[in-house]
Amino acid sequence: GTESDRSGVADPWDALESEIRTCTACPLHQHRRHVVPGFGDRNAEWLFIGEGPGAEEDAQGLPFVGQAGKLLDQMLRAIDLVRGENVYIANAVKCRPPGNRTPEPGEIAACRPFLLRQIALIRPRIIILLGRSALHALFPSFRGSMASIRGQCLEFQGIPVVVTYHPAYLLRNLPEKAKAWEDLLFAR
């Protein structure tokens, strides 16, 4: 019952999600079961960006529902956040890379316009980049290490950005968790 319904102008979120669901811009669309556009509060102050869907996410169409997602929920809780409440979770690529390989730079670039539209619609107060793929989605020319860039305040289109480790990396490197927690407290 909104003005835009009556005028026939598509809701920008509906338009964006339907474009994402029908996208064939890169080879990742060929093997997907479900596209994973993102999930959460569309007016969130906090935007978390991961890498891309894994097997569980591809099966359900939702981001971070597997093992890494459980750790992400703990990371959120560590700074008094709850998934979906003032938090939006997106990914650098919206379709699962086969065998959970790292997305190629060209795949991240092909999906980037969708991520930029999500950022423009949400207008978060802070963006948390989880791992290198998310970092490359917003800063494609960055060539340094995660260790050199984590835990500082960067800026993307005027929005503060903090980079930290991806939860799947933390599951393989548990001693690094302390650093990620530090980064999140800094972001908070």
Ligand code: URA
């Ligand atoms: N890892 C990611 O980067 N994103 C997901 O949605 C799930 C796992």
